[in-house]
Every structure is written in structure tokens, then in C-alpha cells.
Amino acid sequence: MASLSPLINELVEALTILPGVGPKSAQRLALHLLEKDQSGAHRLVGMLSKALDEVGHCKKCRNLTEKEYCPICDDAKRTDEQLCVVETPAEVLAIEQTGFKGRYFVLFGRLSPIDGIGPEKLGLDQLKQQVVENGVKEVILATNPTVEGQATSQYIQQMLQGSNVLITRIAHGVPLGGELEYVDGGTLAHALAGRKAFD
Amino acid sequence: MASLSPLINELVEALTILPGVGPKSAQRLALHLLEKDQSGAHRLVGMLSKALDEVGHCKKCRNLTEKEYCPICDDAKRTDEQLCVVETPAEVLAIEQTGFKGRYFVLFGRLSPIDGIGPEKLGLDQLKQQVVENGVKEVILATNPTVEGQATSQYIQQMLQGSNVLITRIAHGVPLGGELEYVDGGTLAHALAGRKAFD
Ligand SMILES: [Zn+2]
Ligand SMILES: [Zn+2]
Numbered sequence: 433m434a435s436l437s438p439l440i441n442e443l444v445e446a447l448t449i450l451p452g453v454g455p456k457s458a459q460r461l462a463l464h465l466l467e468k469d470q471s472g473a474h475r476l477v478g479m480l481s482k483a484l485d486e487v488g489h490c491k492k493c494r495n496l497t498e499k500e501y502c503p504i505c506d507d508a509k510r511t512d513e514q515l516c517v518v519e520t521p522a523e524v525l526a527i528e529q530t531g532f533k534g535r536y537f538v539l540f541g542r543l544s545p546i547d548g549i550g551p552e553k554l555g556l557d558q559l560k561q562q563v564v565e566n567g568v569k570e571v572i573l574a575t576n577p578t579v580e581g582q583a584t585s586q587y588i589q590q591m592l593q594g595s596n597v598l599i600t601r602i603a604h605g606v607p608l609g610g611e612l613e614y615v616d617g618g619t620l621a622h623a624l625a626g627r628k629a630f631d
Numbered sequence: 632m633a634s635l636s637p638l639i640n641e642l643v644e645a646l647t648i649l650p651g652v653g654p655k656s657a658q659r660l661a662l663h664l665l666e667k668d669q670s671g672a673h674r675l676v677g678m679l680s681k682a683l684d685e686v687g688h689c690k691k692c693r694n695l696t697e698k699e700y701c702p703i704c705d706d707a708k709r710t711d712e713q714l715c716v717v718e719t720p721a722e723v724l725a726i727e728q729t730g731f732k733g734r735y736f737v738l739f740g741r742l743s744p745i746d747g748i749g750p751e752k753l754g755l756d757q758l759k760q761q762v763v764e765n766g767v768k769e770v771i772l773a774t775n776p777t778v779e780g781q782a783t784s785q786y787i788q789q790m791l792q793g794s795n796v797l798i799t800r801i802a803h804g805v806p807l808g809g810e811l812e813y814v815d816g817g818t819l820a821h822a823l824a825g826r827k828a829f830d
Binding site: 434435436437438439440442443445446447449450451452457459460461462463464465466467469470472473474475476477478479480481482483484486487496497498499502503504520521522524525528540613 | 633634635636637638639641642644645646648649650651656658659660661662663664665666668669671672673674675676677678679680681682683685686695696697698701702703719720721723724727739812
């Protein structure tokens, strides 16, 4: 917009990196931050820059955290016997809503040779080590029902075949091609309950 | 969420200051910024903090700008003869879409004695001075069709009664109680064209 000052235009553009925020709503966000809630905007700058500096990966499950271990790995009340493998941190939150009380392992992606994403990038060595060392009895594969997600689960299943653990995957109650993160809690709980042995 | 690290929770909370962003979408925004687009997040921190530092008000129309004068006041091709008075910067953008080629004056609010917002806070002295000194022939009042917005227009009309300018207000084609910013361009263009003398 020629009627906005250059610096405000740059801020608008920077805001369009947010998912679901187009040029029009980025404009509204920018004006809100500069005009209506400057103190909130300052707090946002501070928190985001602090989080970018300090947040890294949990040493155990790889989920995002600013500490050595995330709150879930740190929680002594949860069971080590079940380990749920997901692709992203958002999916941990989705599965938490079903009442699951085991542990997680976050891949941060899925196998995709074309994009150069192999087993090492997904931390699969670390996953294997966890399963062997931590008394895991069941590994629940909850990758997304996409071609690459399923291929990733298959790879993990083969990798763990020697270890003495039950390998399951969540039931296909989630729509094919969909993302776990957007599935309602009820459907996801059902899919989790209906999991079956990986074959 | 107990399953998110404290620092990530604080970031989620800081993000809920954004209009239209509830706890659920703030969570998604936070994970996106920390996981999927860290470079975009760094750019956003930089631009927002720069804008908060440098953006102030145009010396002439009071709109937001990091310069002395905003791009609209700086544009020699626009006419000084028409001055459109609006409540917020977002409404300048809305009226720009109708093809209006005059100047603006941004009140940043409306008269509201209960909230301690009087004429000085809206810069009405400055508005009067502009009208007298800059050869304005028509002042178009485009405050929102709310009780306070209309009272503000009335106050300005009385304030300018001595000056030799035509005072108009945009036609009531905009829904009562609505905010200009959300009205589609066509309706707004119609309302602008149908403006009538302030009586
Ligand atoms: Zn962890
Ligand atoms: Zn200006």
C-alpha cells in the first residue's frame, strides 16, 4: 500500500509469515500493534526474542523446550512403558487432549529422500536408544496418514523389529491426507484406542 | 497447557494480544515461529522492535509514520481542498480504496468524556489550524456511526462554523453501530459519494 509508510509496510510483510495471516489481516495486526497495544507489542518482542534464543530440544523426546528436559519427560507420574511417536510438537498437544499418559518422541518431520530428510535428521538412532534403555513396552506410531508419514512408520517398525517391544499404530479414524493437529479430540481418542499391531 | 514449557507458554500468552487470536491459535503461532520459520520470526522481532522505536505521528495529519510527514501528506499530486476526518489509521486505508484523492486528519479516537478523551487528545486545535492555513475548502467528517462518533463530528462542525469551509459527512450507507474499517469498498465509495452538508 503506497499510503502506508515504508517501515510500516515492512512490518506488514514480516507479519505475513504467520500461518493464516494474509496481507489484509497483517495490515490490521500491524496497526493494532503500533496504535492500540504498544505495551503488548513490546512484551511480544521481548518474549519472542527470548524464546528464539533459549528454546531448543528436549534431550529425551526432542520436543521444544528451554530446559534440558521438557515438562512431559520430567513428569515422574507418567509411564515409561508407552512411547508415542509423532511428527510435530503441535501433535503432542493434540494427543495430550486424549488423556494419554505415556511419553513421546518428536520426529520434527517425516522421511523424504527428495528433500534430503533421512533417518538421522529425524533422530531415529536416538529413538532406538530410548526404546532399548528406558523400559518401553509399546511404541505407538502416530505419524500422519500420508504416504511419507506411513513410510516413516514402516521404517521405524523395521528398525525396532529386533527389540522386544510391541509396535502399534493409531487406527485410521483420522481422514486420509489430513493433519493430526486439526482432528478433534474425540476422533483422535477413538483412533488411539483403536490402534493395532503394526504388520 | 502443562505440557508446554514455561517460556513457550509465556510466548503463547504474549501472542494472544493480537486481535482475533485466541489461546488455541496463539499456540499454533508460537510453535510455527519456534519450529518452522525461525528466520521469519527473527525478522519479525527486528521489524516490530524497529517500528515500535521509530514510528510516531505525521506532523500534519497525525497518521502513523516513521518520517516527519506521511506518504499521503507528502504527495504533491493530491488536493489540499478536501480534508477527510477519520478516527483511526485503518480507516484511512479503507477510504483510500474508494479512490479519494484529498488529505486526511486522524483523530485516534472519539470524544468520550467518561474515558477522559477530550478535544485536546484528538488534536482538534491542530485540525482547526490545518483547515484555516492550508486552503481546505471541504471538511468531510467520516467518524463512525456510533453515538460517540457522531458527537465528535458534531463538535468539529461547531468548532469550524466560523471558518469559510463546507462541512459534509459521509452518507449513512454504512450499517449503524458498525466500524468503517470492515465495510466493503463499494458501500464505502457509495457512502462517500452520497455525503451531505452537515446540518
Ligand atoms: Zn521431552
Ligand atoms: Zn500525514
